[in-house]
Amino acid sequence: xxxxxxxxxxxxxxxxxxxxVVLCTALLMTIPIITALVFAExxxxxxxxxxxxxxxxxxxxxxxxGWRTKQNRANIQWKHGFVIAALSWFVxxxxxxxxxxxxxxxxxxxxxxxxxxxxxxxxxxxxxxxxDHLSTALNMWRHMLTxxxxxxxxxxxxxxxxxxxxxxxxxxxxxxKDIELVPNVKGTTRIIWRISMIYLAVGTAxxxxxxxxxxxxxxxxxxxxxxMFESAWSTGGFAPMTQNIMYYHSLSFETITMIIFILGSxxxxxxxxxxxGKRKELVKNIETQSFFITSFIACMLTVYxxxxxxxxxxxxSAFRRIVYNVISAHxxxxxxxxxxxxxxxxxxxxxxxxxxxxxxxxxxxxxxxxGFKGLRVGIVFKGLIMDIKKLLCSERSRKAYKFHHIKDQLxxxxxxxxxxxxxxxxxxxxxxxxxxxxxxxxxxxxSAFEAASVTGNVGLSIGITSPAMxxxxxxxxxxxxxxxxxxxxxxxxxxxxxxxxxxxxCVKSLKFSS
Amino acid sequence: MQRRxxxxxxxxxxxxxxxxxAGLIFSVTAIIMRG
Numbered sequence: 001x002x003x004x005x006x007x008x009x010x011x012x013x014x015x016x017x018x019x020x021v022v023l024c025t026a027l028l029m030t031i032p033i034i035t036a037l038v039f040a041e042x043x044x045x046x047x048x049x050x051x052x053x054x055x056x057x058x059x060x061x062x063x064x065x066g067w068r069t070k071q072n073r074a075n076i077q078w079k080h081g082f083v084i085a086a087l088s089w090f091v092x093x094x095x096x097x098x099x100x101x102x103x104x105x106x107x108x109x110x111x112x113x114x115x116x117x118x119x120x121x122x123x124x125x126x127x128x129x130x131x132d133h134l135s136t137a138l139n140m141w142r143h144m145l146t147x148x149x150x151x152x153x154x155x156x157x158x159x160x161x162x163x164x165x166x167x168x169x170x171x172x173x174x175x176x177k178d179i180e181l182v183p184n185v186k187g188t189t190r191i192i193w194r195i196s197m198i199y200l201a202v203g204t205a206x207x208x209x210x211x212x213x214x215x216x217x218x219x220x221x222x223x224x225x226x227x228m229f230e231s232a233w234s235t236g237g238f239a240p241m242t243q244n245i246m247y248y249h250s251l252s253f254e255t256i257t258m259i260i261f262i263l264g265s266x267x268x269x270x271x272x273x274x275x276x277g278k279r280k281e282l283v284k285n286i287e288t289q290s291f292f293i294t295s296f297i298a299c300m301l302t303v304y305x306x307x308x309x310x311x312x313x314x315x316x317s318a319f320r321r322i323v324y325n326v327i328s329a330h331x332x333x334x335x336x337x338x339x340x341x342x343x344x345x346x347x348x349x350x351x352x353x354x355x356x357x358x359x360x361x362x363x364x365x366x367x368x369x370x371g372f373k374g375l376r377v378g379i380v381f382k383g384l385i386m387d388i389k390k391l392l393c394s395e396r397s398r399k400a401y402k403f404h405h406i407k408d409q410l411x412x413x414x415x416x417x418x419x420x421x422x423x424x425x426x427x428x429x430x431x432x433x434x435x436x437x438x439x440x441x442x443x444x445x446x447s448a449f450e451a452a453s454v455t456g457n458v459g460l461s462i463g464i465t466s467p468a469m470x471x472x473x474x475x476x477x478x479x480x481x482x483x484x485x486x487x488x489x490x491x492x493x494x495x496x497x498x499x500x501x502x503x504x505x506c507v508k509s510l511k512f513s514s
Numbered sequence: 515m516q517r518r519x520x521x522x523x524x525x526x527x528x529x530x531x532x533x534x535x536a537g538l539i540f541s542v543t544a545i546i547m548r549g
Contacts, residue, residue, distance in 0.1 A: 198525065259532045266528075275524035282531050292535060299539050303546050315544040323539055 008066075008074035010497075014083050016066025017076070017171065021088040021157045022095065023059035026052050031144060032099070036137035044135035047102035055095045062091075081170030082493035085154050086486060090494075092153060093117050093478075096145060103138050105129050107467050110474055115142070117478045120149035121485035122368055124237020124334035124459025125477070127467050131242045136223065139240050143230040147200075149485075150234025150264070150368030151192055159189040179269040179366040179406075195271045196233065203229040203260045207253065214250045224248075232260035234368040237334025237459030245324075245335040251316065254324055257335060265291070265331035265363030267375075269406050286382070286403045287364045290374035295330045298358045299323050305350045325460070330358040332370040334459020343462045344446055352445045355460070359452040360430060370457025370484055372426040375405060376419040383416030425488045429480050430455040440470050454480040 029052040036045035068074075076084075096119075097112035106112045111127040118125045119142055128134070128142075148156055154171050172178075172185050181188045204225045211221030224240060231238045241247040245254060263271075270288065273281040282288055303322050312318045321337050328335045343352060362371010386401040401411040409415075430451050437447025442464055449462040454477045465477070483491050 198521075202525070255536065258536060259529065262532045262535070263528055271524075271528070274528055275521045277520045277524070279524065279527045282527065296539065296542075300542055300546065303543050307547055312547075315540070315547045318547050319540050319543050323543055327539075 008068050008072050010077075010080060010083075011501075012066035013069045013074050013076060013080050014066070014087060014497075015062045016069035017080070017084045018088050018091060019059045019062030019064070019066065021084070021153055022055060022062060022091055024157045025092055025096065025153065026055035026059055028144065028148070029055065029099075029141075032137040032141040035140045036135065039136045041135045041137050044099075044103065044137040047099045048137060048141070050102060051095070051098040054098060058091070058095060076170050078170050078173075079493060079497065081173060082490040083497045084171055086490040086494035088153055088157075089120060089482060089486065093120065093482075096120075096141075099138060099141055100128065103135065105131075105134060105138070110471060111467055114474050114478055116145060117481050118459070119145035119236065119238060120153065121457045121481040122146055122150045122234045122236040122332070122370065122459075123454060123457045123481045123485075124231070125454065125461060125465045126238065127465070127474075129467065131240065134240070139223075139227060142238055143227040143236075143240075146236035146238050147196075147230035147234050150236065151196055155189045155192060158185055159193055179267065181269060181272045191272055192268050195268060195275070199233055199260070199263065200229060203233060203256075206256050210250070210252050210256055211248075214248060214253060228253075228257060229260060232257045232333060232335070233264040235261055235264050235331050235333045235363060235370070235457075236368075237328075237336075239335070245337055246339075251320060254320055254337065258324060258327055261331045261333040261335070262327065265333075265367055265369040267364040267366045267406075269366055270364065273406050281406065284404050286378040286405050287374045290378035290381075291330070291364065294358065294361055294374070294377065295327055298330060298354050299326045302326050302347075302351055302354050305354075306347065309348065311346050326355065326358060329355050329458055329460055330361065330363070332359065332362045332456050332458045334453070336460050340461045340463040343449065343460075344443075349445055352449055352462075356448050356452040359449075359456040359458045359460070360426060362456045362458075372423045372456075376423055379403060379411065379415055379419040380423065382411055383413075383419075386411060386416075422487060426455055426484065429483060433476060433480050436473055436476050437464065440473060450477075451480070455484045457481055457484050 029048050033045055033048045033052070036042070036048060093113050093116050096116045097109060100106045100112035100115055101109055105128050106115065107129070114125075114127050117123075124146070158172060172189065179188070181191045204222075207225035207228055208222050211225050212218065216224060227238070227240045228245075230236070237244075239245060239247065245257060248254070267285075267287055270281055270285055299322070303318055306312060306322055307318065312321050324335075324337045338346070343355070347355070360371055361377055362373055363369025365373045365375040382401065382403050389401075402408045403411050433451025433455060434444070434448045437450060438444055442450075446462045446464055449460075450464040452458070453460050464473075
């Protein structure tokens, strides 16, 4: 077995599987092409045909370079899994941006890449101009990207895979998902899709009916329902209209989307456990406990703070404007029921601070949500209590501490340490983002708000994100969304792999010249 | 069949749990706004 792995180089393995993921994505472009055909949007259809051809060629080239991987059935090692996940996301960002560029709704390739990364990472920040007049095909593509990005591009490729590949689990973990619902990865990825598709049917139907009630035409109501569900379930934040969720002017529409994005922010392991009959998991799980406690406290503090300032006159408007936005931020969705500048002008520093905190905390691990996750907050909090208890009790009476996440798990120092490390990485990413914002002259609170939004893959904006913002900020925000979604390890592995390759090349050229 | 039933019950349990939570937040919001 070792001979096989050595015979095929890491480069070939990475190239083959990246090509495979790219080909799967190229195949997905058939959906917007069919949409364009149905709605007679010929320009959009041509855009997607060109994009599909380019993506297919790139995919075939990459898979062709690494073809010996298939012939020799080479094993995927941990380093390959991480690098493939990170590299696939990067390559796909560029390929999926092509239809945006061809549509004429975007001013540069950088803006298109920003929007695609925002979709993939389920962030929801938008640089596309004139959203209200976008073709149905491009809208379908935008929302598909965010829906698939929520479950994971690699997860999708593994689901489509004809047979189980050795080392597929390493690919799966590379995309920041580590839960095993059934013993094989293919089965696990299929369960993830099954859960999402059942909710897609239920959620779209609910929003469609509500859309009809609030006065949308049947076809338009269906498309709006589908797009809004895809965004809400994947905690994305994209909407087909510029006004986002405010376009619908409906409490019922807002309530349904709120329920969908709360459910979307839950761990797939939790959904599966509840669907298997373990319904107590909903209240026993450390992640749901952490989410319900932090979101409840955040909502109440913000409502209390803004009620003192008389920003909103009654309960219903407070629920629709405050609670909705706080929960949207906490689940890292990014649907907003107030205009971007209202956060800065009406909410004040206290409101903004709470939003920054909840955006950074985020939803659940192994879900569609971003942020440093409720599981890690719960673990660090329990770890702190464990340390205090250890300090206060005698050495003899020390016991093992546990936390409940699907099953009882041992809370030891290594678990607390790894959770703390990821939280520190998020805080550094957030800190740099805030610093860059202030460097370009934006106020501290606004810079912090926007940095938290990109780091936690939220998508709410305070008004900084626009096509006019400096290119450096756009690039940093892309990096922050990318690193935040993949939870650092894969990106670090890719950087390490590229740096190692450059070092080898330098050493070789030095040897050759000497 | 049993599996399907469990899934449907699970789905309703999740929806109901989230609705109850939203209702709880709405109630406390009402108390704070009246206070």
